[in-house]
Amino acid sequence: MGVFSILRDGLARNRLLGLILAGFALFPVLSGIMDEPFWNDLAMRIMLLGMAAMGLNLVLGYGGMVSFGHAAFVGIGAYCVGISQFYGFDNGWAHIAISLAACGLLGLVIGFLSLRTTGIYFIMITLAFAQMLYFLFVSLETYGGDDGMSIDRADFMPIDLWDPLRLYYLIWAGLVIVSLLLMVIVRSRFGVVLEAIRGNESRVEAMGLVPLHFKITGYVISAMICGLAGALFASWQEYVSPDIMHWSRSGELMIIIILGGIGTMAGPLIGAVAFLLLEEWLPELMHLVAPAYAENWMIIFGPVLIGVVLFARGGLVGLLARIGGRRS
Amino acid sequence: MSVQARTGPVLSLAGLNKSYGALQATGDVALEVAAGEIHALIGPNGAGKTTLVRQIYGSEAPDSGSIRLRGEEIGHLSVPQRVRQGIGRSFQISNVLADFTVIENAVIAEAARTGDAFRFLRPAVSDPVLVEGAIKILSRVGIEGRADTPVSDLAHGERRLLELALALASDPALLLLDEPMAGAGPEETQHMIGIIDRLRGDVGILLIEHDMDAVFRLADRVTVLVEGAVIASGTPDEIAGDAAVRAAYLGSDDDAAA
């Protein structure tokens, strides 16, 4: 079985994801026709958050490790770009390589230290490491401290990013690569063992495998994907501040995954679409219903999250599957 | 006898001790399992049988003593290391991968056995090499016909068989069976006895079992554990006739050896 047929097989099993990726590829045509360039901006944000959530989903959904600090990897990925530029280093490809290396290394260290613990302790120690990095960057005045640093759109030779549409397709290509990578990984021996560990660690040990090795490897891959998302995020936002690593950002990534459907390929991306559309539309909806409270859309958004937990098990992907199942 | 002398015991324990505070869970235990024999470990509830198995398996560390597998000290090794050295274990409560199908369970076990679990590209479950090995694993206990069934749909007896299949998957030299008949009906028990009987000669088995009928039908040798200490060891006939065992354990149940 060659790489090509493995990919084709993977796509055939993940039609929903393939469909969404195709949708993002064609989306600029629609926004062009409608003459709404802002839509592309929103779509880029969705793809970036979706990419980071996909990375987190590998450990959260497939590996069963509730990491509450993955925004730190997104942040480190973005700061790698900012700091590289700060020292006059402008090549975008090199930025990505640096981000991947930094997040891989950091993921290895944090994973190694955190994965000794389980349950609530694991949730909290991953949160603690993220907080450490957050406060570290708040304290680094050289790189803007609390205020953050501005970033020039990097130089992705030979692609010149003067046209925002090129950035759009750069991000899209990144998302496609991450999707294909994860699609293959979760069905590989490694991926299946990782999923087995989630359900029953002691049985995997009894087979002669060391669960920790698989968990750390999964953690590192996931950190690197978040790093990639962060590096591209820096180019998109042209700015980075410690806020990108705030603990509530890690919470948002978890929300996106659960909203879309945890432990599914398409879930994180669908979740990102839903999350950001809610964020865009709820204020407008509030503006229509109660203009005085347009700013206070969180009063609806909070209960929506609770409702998803209580009533929409399996997230939107689960919901789609149930609708599809009823039809057939 | 001469064959045994050449190959030596597959497992030998010497001077094994483990206590929890004042409670002596394992007291100076010495025990040998010969290659290919079925060695039953019996004793009343709380005698420390499972604790002993856990120490051999590596999920609990003894306070002192030696554990040798085929002559090599393994006391310092972790659970996965011991499994790779040749120990297989079935658990008292079925411990299979409940979210997967039967064949997926076996495929993962096969990937572990071949030592190639760290691969990221080819899909595992449709890998013909793995599937072929997985079918072999299942056929040793005769459940290859249920390959595509989700574990959650298996009957209790089938789960016990899958459990045994997974314990055998790594081609162990020593198999630790912790109450394989637990919770099984009479028919399932007879079936399980037949399968374990057929393993005799292939693998050394340390069998913990409460079903005395099964013990006396299967065991080549029996060791009796009471309050963490070995009070008798011998052939089933010797054990059935041992006065100390009767007094301490078999009690008035004289039919046990029949």
Next chain:
Amino acid sequence: MSFILLLEQIFNGLQFGVTLFLIAAGLTLILGIMDFVFLAHGAQVMIGAYAAASLTALTGHFYLGILLAIPITFASGYLLEYLLIRHLYRRNHMDQVLATFGLILFFNELIRIGFGPAALFSSLPPSLSGFVNILPDTPYPLFRLLVIAVGLACALGIHLLVSRTRMGAMVRAGANNETMTAALGVNIRVLRRLVFAAGACLAGVAGMMLGPLTAVEPGMGEPLLILSLVVIIIGGIGSVRGAFIAAILIGIVDTMGRVLLPVILRSFMGQAAADGAGPALASMMVYILMSLVLVIRPTGLFPPKG
């Protein structure tokens, strides 16, 4: 740095520590015996602070405001458990994180709508705004001393409640075994609700005492929530004693770090840079401390037995 300033900071650390303990005491039981990840505990602090501040303004009387606010915080915890939390006990940690994260958003926005986004500053009555000498010629704010006293009194009360009463025994036994506790004649549902309400009440009291010392504003609970989670983890989830020791430790490390680190940093960088980096590095120290504890003892310093 003078000895007097140092002493003052130790007292400030102690005051912050007991405040953290009040927040952590209930939360450690919620995490420990109910195995429930409750992120909205910071909102209970905020509710307490707002209740006290607005009731004080309304009645024109500080003590009366506090007295009326206490039952409100108890009731808010009780109601929250009844309306939502009890449906989430059987869910996995992730669902709990998400649902209680939603609660945070909801409560913060509710307060923003009700009281506006700006911070409230509540003033102390003259009888409490004075100073006392803790050593000769070493004045220290009376109210902060009072906070320490109230915190220690609450700690003693919780200790007696948990270690001496029948209900405390249930809590200690890790009363999540429904059949066992039912057999003992304890209604597990009522027990959980009471632990929840009492926890909310303690967190609310922490908020009331922080009110006159800091800004009362939407979202004020979250930094405190995160710090009290650190406290709980260091102390060992479910251990009230561990939470107390860890809270004092974190209170002093955080406070001292904020004051001492800029001073230390000034010796090898500019004053402005040092003053900017110091507090953030002090916050980092807290998390470094926590990860050190977890790396060495993966279940905290005083994990409850069993």
